[in-house]
Amino acid sequence: MFRQSVRRFATTTARRAVAPAAAHPPTPRSIAISKAQGISRGLTEAIGNTPLIRLNKLSDQTKCEVLGKAEFMNPGGSIKDRAAHYVVLDAEERGLLKPGGTVVEGTAGNTGIGLAHVCRSKGYKLVIYMPNTQSQGKIDLLRLLGAEVYPVPAVAFENPENYNHQARRHAERLTSGQGKGAAVWTNQFDNTANRRAHVETTGPEIWEQTAGKVDAFTCATGTAGTLAGITAYLKQVSEGRVKSFLADPRDRSCTRQLKDRSGSSITEGIGQGRITDNLAPEMESGSLDGSLNISDEKSIEMVYRCLDEEGLYLGASSALNVVAAKEVAEKMGPGHTVVTVLCDGAYRYADRLFSRKWLESKNLLGAIPKHLEKYIVLP
Numbered sequence: 156m157f158r159q160s161v162r163r164f165a166t167t168t169a170r171r172a173v174a175p176a177a178a179h180p181p182t183p184r185s186i187a188i189s190k191a192q193g194i195s196r197g198l199t200e201a202i203g204n205t206p207l208i209r210l211n212k213l214s215d216q217t218k219c220e221v222l223g224k225a226e227f228m229n230p231g232g233s234i235k236d237r238a239a240h241y242v243v244l245d246a247e248e249r250g251l252l253k254p255g256g257t258v259v260e261g262t263a264g265n266t267g268i269g270l271a272h273v274c275r276s277k278g279y280k281l282v283i284y285m286p287n288t289q290s291q292g293k294i295d296l297l298r299l300l301g302a303e304v305y306p307v308p309a310v311a312f313e314n315p316e317n318y319n320h321q322a323r324r325h326a327e328r329l330t331s332g333q334g335k336g337a338a339v340w341t342n343q344f345d346n347t348a349n350r351r352a353h354v355e356t357t358g359p360e361i362w363e364q365t366a367g368k369v370d371a372f373t374c375a376t377g378t379a380g381t382l383a384g385i386t387a388y389l390k391q392v393s394e395g396r397v398k399s400f401l402a403d404p405r406d407r408s409c410t411r412q413l414k415d416r417s418g419s420s421i422t423e424g425i426g427q428g429r430i431t432d433n434l435a436p437e438m439e440s441g442s443l444d445g446s447l448n449i450s451d452e453k454s455i456e457m458v459y460r461c462l463d464e465e466g467l468y469l470g471a472s473s474a475l476n477v478v479a480a481k482e483v484a485e486k487m488g489p490g491h492t493v494v495t496v497l498c499d500g501a502y503r504y505a506d507r508l509f510s511r512k513w514l515e516s517k518n519l520l521g522a523i524p525k526h527l528e529k530y531i532v533l534p
Contacts, residue, residue, distance in 0.1 A: 198276040199244075202229050202236045203356045207364045207494065212464040213481050218489035221480050223497040224361065227473075231265075231272040233499035237352040238380050239269030242341040243277065245348035253336030257282060259326040260341045261319035263377065264293035265499055270341070271300035284322040292503045312429055319344060344378045345432035353384025361385065361494050362392055369393075370491040373400040373447070373479045374498075375472055379434035381496060386442050398487070399437075401446040402479030402495075404454070452522035453478045458501065458508055459527040470504050473497045509533050 195201040205225045213221040226234035242260075246252040257280040260270055267283040274281040281302040285294070286309035297304045307318050314320075322340055329338035343349050361369060372389055376382045386399040430438055437443055457474035461467040469477070473496070480495040487493070507513045510533040514520040523531070 198230050198272055199240050202231075202240050204360060205229065207361070208465075208467070208497070210461075210465055210467075210477065210480075212460075213477070213484070217481060217484035219484035219487070220492040221477075221484050222365070222492065222494045223467075223473075223477060223480070224357065224494065226496050226498050227469075227500040229269075231269040232502070233265040233269065234357075234381060234496055235265035235498075236269040236272065237356060238343055238349040238378070239266055239273045241348045241352035241355075242343055242346050243270070243273050243279070245346065245351075246339040246341060250336065251339040252279065254278065256280070256336055257326075257329055257338040258341055259284075259322050259329070259338055260343060261285065261317075261322035262343065264289050264297075264503070266343050266378075267297050267302060267304075268293065268300065271297055271302045275301055282322070282325055284318040284325070286318055290504055290507065292506065296503070343380070347432055349378055349380030350384040350387070350433040350436075353381050354388045357381065357496075358385045358388025358392075362389065365492055365494065367393070368492050369397055369494050371398040371400065371444075371483050371487060371493045372495070373402050373483050373493065374476045374496050375402045375404070375449075375479070376434065379431050381498075382443075383434045383437045386437055390442050398444040398483075399442060400479065400483055401443055402449050402475060403446060404449055404451065404475060447479050447482055449475045449478045449482075451517070451519060455508070455514070455519045456522050456524065456527075459523050459530055462501075462530060463527055467497065468501045469497055470499045470501050471508060473499060506533065 192204065205228045207222045208225050210221045210223055224234075226236075229236040231239070243252070243258060246258070252258065255278060258270055258274050259282045260267060261284045262270070263285060267281075267285065270283070271281055273279075283297055283302050283304045285304065285306055287306035288309045289306070294304055294306060305321070307321055308316065310317050312319065319342070323342070326338045326340035361372070369389065372385055374382050374385075382399070382401060389397040390399065451471075454471050454475040457478045458469060458471060461469050461474060461477060476495040476498065480493045484491060484493045501508055509531055511520065511531050512534055514523070514531065520531075
């Protein structure tokens with residue numbers, strides 16, 4: 156009898172110990188977010204609708220609202236998920252890609268990763284050609300996601316062996332052998348579906364999130380789909396009031412038409428040395444209000460500053476965009492709202508950006524303030 160009482164007491168005590176705490180009602184913010192996000196019917200519907208993050212230190216420093224679009228929160232980890240979705244969607248709409256077909260692309264990395272996710276979700280095969288100068292982490296991830304990857308020597312666009320031309324020829328071989336719809340070269344650089352992605356999604360999101368109070372936008376270019384699409388939308392909806400600035404790791408101005416290829420940069424996938432079809436309408440219409448040259452020293456310092464000051468673990472191109480947004484804010488003066496894109500995180504570049512040996516090899520160690528050197532944790 157005594158033993159049964161002890162067992163009952165122990166059981167009751169254990170149940171009370173693990174009993175859940177009283178449920179708290181959801182906050183208005185969590186309800187609003189849940190309603191906005193809803194249920195995505197597959198991966199592609201989860202692309203976009205990323206938050207704008209106020210960069211507090213830079214906003215306070217410039218007395219402006221400096222905001223970064225958190226594109227690293229897309230399913231594939233970068234802003235290129237948007238372009239990947241739209242170039243595949245465009246191929247489907249035009250009958251260039253049939254069920255079970257093959258997507259072929261030339262990419263420096265993130266568009267390929269976005270395409271890998273999109274193609275897996277839709278049942279397409281994927282072939283990627285990319286410069287062999289890109290990080291091994293990107294190549295490994297593409298293969299992990301099921302893509303067939305061909306790293307090839309990095310040569311100028313005019314060279315027939317440029318990775319984009321090799322991708323086009325691969326798709327042509329598949330199509331000639333298996334017929335229309337068997338394969339498509341999505342051609343992110345000159346396929347204006349890339350630009351359309353940002354006209355239809357990113358631009359409207361920025362406008363709504365700032366309640367139309369955005370004064371300027373800036374970002375770097377590779378394919379130029381992001382800069383061109385967002386610029387086109389914001390210029391149209393604001394009747395020309397919003398300013399747009401191109402940021403570039405090399406000293407090139409819009410007036411020189413981006414054709415100067417001199418110099419190099421640590422940033423991957425940006426600094427394209429030609430006018431792509433995505434950017435051509437903005438160049439022809441004069442929609443861009445100027446350009447900024449952002450050095451590698453400024454970009455690498457901002458990688459470390461964003462980590463230390465904002466808790467944001469960003470890649471070099473994202474950090475370059477943040478530097479550009481800061482400089483645009485300083486140019487425009489207090490009281491303005493400046494938006495840029497945080498294109499991806501540092502996860503794919505950690506072996507470089509936080510490596511003492513790599514930083515020394517690029518003569519960038521001195522660009523990092525002494526109090527931030529604690530983040531250099533790799534040999």
